[in-house]
Amino acid sequence: MKKYLFIIPILSIIFALEACAEPFQGGIEKQEFIKSNRIVDSATNQPISNAEIFIPQSNFRTTTDGNGYFTLRADMDGDMIISVQKDGYRPFTTTFLKDTNSPLKLSLVKEKPADISIECEMCHLGDDTYSSNSANSAEFKIKSIGPFYTKNFQIPKGIKDKDCYIVIGSIIGVDTELARKMGQNHANSYATPPEVFFNGVKISEIQLNGDNQKIKIPNNLIRENTENEVTIRTGHNVLKSDRFDYDDIEFMNLSFQAE
Ligand SMILES: [Ca+2]
Structure with a gap:
């Protein structure tokens, strides 16, 4: 056993030298x-x-x-x-x-039986122009689909009395003033927050980047047994005056959950 204890440090040194020789x-x-x-x-x-x-x-x-x-x-x-x-x-x-x-x-x-996956793909909102200091700009690889995303989906019967949420799995690139204060970006200016609409009514603003953001849907907005519409609209830069600049953001994994 002693012999092996001696060999291990030797091997470690050899591997370390190999790594340095990369x-x-x-x-x-x-x-x-x-x-x-x-x-x-x-x-x-x-x-x-x-x-x-x-x-x-x-x-x-x-x-x-x-x-x-x-x-x-x-x-x-x-x-x-x-x-x-x-x-x-x-x-x-x-x-x-x-x-x-x-x-x-x-x-x-x-x-859960009431889960509805609205969007699994990654979506890029904005205009494909952004500062390299924008939150996560280095990771943007997907072309923008424009300043907003909208999708209709069916909600079955028996949901209305539950707590219902729109859940955004992950979102990056949000350049709000709060995101800047929290150190999520280092842009010189900042943008208005992305807005979330449900059946045409604004239900939330997204102030920060992050995972699993749950947005409560007011029950009176939910239409059972028919199509409902969710829209996410990105913000725009508030300090630039020479041209209108949408905040470039990416989100992935949008769902409806009732608990
Ligand atoms: Ca932009």
Whole structure:
């Protein structure tokens, strides 16, 4: 046993030297982040195998192994949205911050009968012009669909007396004054907050970037057994005067939940 204890430090030194010998490529050091991350069931804490992980900004996909582990082999040089899908569970997104050093442990919540997924894709709102100091601008890879997103979806009967929410899985790029105060961006100016409308009535303003933002829907706005409309309109820069500038934002995983 003593012999092995001696060998391990030697091997460590050899590996450390190997790591130092990593060649520079085109003057840029090749960097890869390899992390052991895990996905579990929020109620039982049991690992979830074969969950699909997707990072739209880098087009990176992987799945969890039999013990719920997954590895990120992406050049995570900025804050990015990680999306997780698994049958029987609510679609899940989380914002991975570039200075995150510890492995991720993500908890998925079982799908409920009243859950309605409105949008799984990542959406970019704005005009595709933004400062490099804008929150998360380095991650914008998807072309803008314009200043607003709108979608109709059916709400079944028997929902009206429950607590109903529009849930935004993750949102990045919001450049409000509050987001700037909280250190989420370093832009010189700021923008009005994105607004959320339900059946034509404004129900919320989004002041900050982040995950799992739940917006309560007033029950009198909900139409049962027919189509309902949700709209997200991005804000605009308040200090620029030479041209109208929409705030460029991205969101992913929009759903309706009743509890
Ligand atoms: Ca813009």
